[in-house]
Amino acid sequence: MKEIIKKQEQVFQGDFLKVDRVLVELPNGREGIRDIVRHPGAVAVLAINDEDEILLEYQYRTALDEVILEIPAGKVDPAEDRTAAAHRELEEETGFSARSMEYLGDVALAAGYSDEKISLYLARGLSEGQEHRDEDEFLEWEFVPRSQVLEWIRTNQIQDSKTICAMFYLSLREF
Amino acid sequence: MKEIIKKQEQVFQGDFLKVDRVLVELPNGREGIRDIVRHPGAVAVLAINDEDEILLEYQYRTALDEVILEIPAGKVDPAEDRTAAAHRELEEETGFSARSMEYLGDVALAAGYSDEKISLYLARGLSEGQEHRDEDEFLEWEFVPRSQVLEWIRTNQIQDSKTICAMFYLSLREF
Numbered sequence: 001m002k003e004i005i006k007k008q009e010q011v012f013q014g015d016f017l018k019v020d021r022v023l024v025e026l027p028n029g030r031e032g033i034r035d036i037v038r039h040p041g042a043v044a045v046l047a048i049n050d051e052d053e054i055l056l057e058y059q060y061r062t063a064l065d066e067v068i069l070e071i072p073a074g075k076v077d078p079a080e081d082r083t084a085a086a087h088r089e090l091e092e093e094t095g096f097s098a099r100s101m102e103y104l105g106d107v108a109l110a111a112g113y114s115d116e117k118i119s120l121y122l123a124r125g126l127s128e129g130q131e132h133r134d135e136d137e138f139l140e141w142e143f144v145p146r147s148q149v150l151e152w153i154r155t156n157q158i159q160d161s162k163t164i165c166a167m168f169y170l171s172l173r174e175f
Numbered sequence: 176m177k178e179i180i181k182k183q184e185q186v187f188q189g190d191f192l193k194v195d196r197v198l199v200e201l202p203n204g205r206e207g208i209r210d211i212v213r214h215p216g217a218v219a220v221l222a223i224n225d226e227d228e229i230l231l232e233y234q235y236r237t238a239l240d241e242v243i244l245e246i247p248a249g250k251v252d253p254a255e256d257r258t259a260a261a262h263r264e265l266e267e268e269t270g271f272s273a274r275s276m277e278y279l280g281d282v283a284l285a286a287g288y289s290d291e292k293i294s295l296y297l298a299r300g301l302s303e304g305q306e307h308r309d310e311d312e313f314l315e316w317e318f319v320p321r322s323q324v325l326e327w328i329r330t331n332q333i334q335d336s337k338t339i340c341a342m343f344y345l346s347l348r349e350f
Contacts, residue, residue, distance in 0.1 A: 001242060001313050002235045012187040012194055014210035017288055019187055019194060022237055032311040034237040035189035037212055042287070060177045061286040062197055062209040067176060068286055105331035107339065110284045110291065111236040111243055112217070113192055117334070136207040138176050154347040156280035159292070161336040164282065168343040172329040 001027055008036075016040055016075060039116035043086040044073035046104070046166040047096060047123040053143035055094060055126075056163075060138065069152065070160040072141075073118065086121040092132055094141045099125025104169040109161055120166045122173075176202055183211075191215055191250060214291035218261045219248035221279070221341040222271060222298040228318035230269060230301075231338075235313065244327065245335040247316075248293065261296040267307055269316045274300025279344040284336055295341045297348075 003024040012019035018038040026032050047055040060067045074089035076082055086101050104120040133139070144152075152158040153167060178199040187194035193213040201207050222230040235242045249264035251257055261276050279295040308314070319327075327333040328342060 001233065001315065003237055003313075005237070005240065011189075014186075014194065014196070015208065017194070017210050017212070019189065019192070021189070024237055026311055027313045030311075033190065035192050036238045037192070037288075039288075058176065061283075062178055062180070062199055063211045063288055063290045064283055064286055064292075065180065068283065070286065073287075106334050107336050108236075108239055108243065108334045109336050110289060111239055111245065111335050112248075113212075113214075113238055114285060114289070115238045116285065117239075136201055136205075138178075138202045140176065150347065153343065159281050159283045160286055161282050161284050161340055164340045164343055165336055168328065168339055168346075171343075171346070172325065 003027065003032070006031070011035070035113065037114040037116070039114055040078070041076045042073055042116060042118045043076060043082050043089055043121060044071050044118055044162040044166060045086050045090045045121050045123050046071050046170060047090060047094070047098060047126055048146070049126050049143060051143070052146050054146055054149045055096065055141055056144050056149065057093065058140045068160055069158050070163045071166055073162060082119045083121070086119070086123070090123055091129065092134070093137070093139060095129045095131035096126045097129055098123035104166060104173070107162060107165045118162050120162065120169060122170060178202065178207070181206070186210070210288065212289040212291070214289055215253070216251045217248055217291060217293045218251060218257055218264060218296060219246050219293055219337040219341060220261050220265045220296050220298050221246050221345060222265060222269070222273060222301055223321070224301050224318060226318070227321050229321055229324045230271065230316055231319050231324065232268065232314045232316045243335055244333050245338045246341055248337055257294045258296070261294070261298070265298055266304065267309070268312070268314060270304045270306035271301045272304055273298035279341060279348070282337060282340045293337050295337065295344060297345060
């Protein structure tokens with residue numbers, strides 16, 4: 001079933017995304033071409049307070065041309081530890097620091113064409129501080145009761161994959 | 176919070192992926208650049224049989240260079256109805272036709288850089304037929320008890336976002 005990667009060539013270089021064109025030998029011996037989006041990797045943080053409320057962000061996403069609801073997330077810096085990145089992203093985007101940052105699991109976001117795996121974390125023991133976002137980052141956040149977040153997933157008002165996966169990990173963990 | 180798209184230019188054209196470089200006016204009046212992956216759209220099918228088993232595929236994914244476990248999925252053809260695409264992909268990849276194909280919801284897979292929304296469906300009333308895959312598609316499938324699928328998500332052996340989201344939609348629906 002496995003393909004053998006024979007050759008790859010970078011065909012696009014963006015700000016943080018790259019695209020490689022990969023020549024593979026298929027299981028039947030023939031050749032195929034795959035375009036692969038290369039991503040530096042990311043973390044996302046499900047932060048929950050002592051009142052069982054989830055920290056959600058409203059963020060405009062250019063790719064979708066809409067404001068969506070999602071948990072804090074961001075790219076991992078080169079050589080940065082992922083748990084450290086989770087603390088950093090939570091603090092940059094919302095100002096909150098977390099006493100505990102528990103690893104929930106990795107998710108392959110778009111296995112068909114992207115190498116991105118996002119590492120999901122559960123943050124507890126939150127203390128409010130000062131947010132300090134990237135220059136081109138604009139968002140608002142609020143705490144939403146967990147039952148409301150589940151309802152918004154059920155009714156498809158939350159459509160963001162990392163947010164849905166993190167909420168499921170939380171549910172499975174406590175089941 | 177919203178950005179205004181001022182200009183966009185296609186900077187990469189692949190087999191089915193495109194990349195657009197988008198110039199936006201940020202909420203603070205300054206300008207920013209976003210690279211956006213354009214995708215034709217996709218469907219994924221959570222097929223469940225009368226024994227409460229889920230149809231899972233083992234498929235090699237070049238982007239991850241690994242064989243992963245996932246539900247049947249594929250790109251929507253131009254002008255194709257999404258429910259029809261769900262029936263078609265299930266049948267092409269596994270040979271099964273479904274008596275009912277229920278829409279579960281849409282998921283934005285990688286909101287940070289991709290416009291892809293995948294529509295998730297729940298297939299029931301399965302009858303086995305003849306699979307007929309794309310020329311460059313190699314996969315194996317099996318039915319896995321639902322409790323086992325949940326355990327594989329909990330232990331992170333299943334990492335595919337659409338599969339995890341679809342399983343959560345199913346759980347929330349029955350809760």
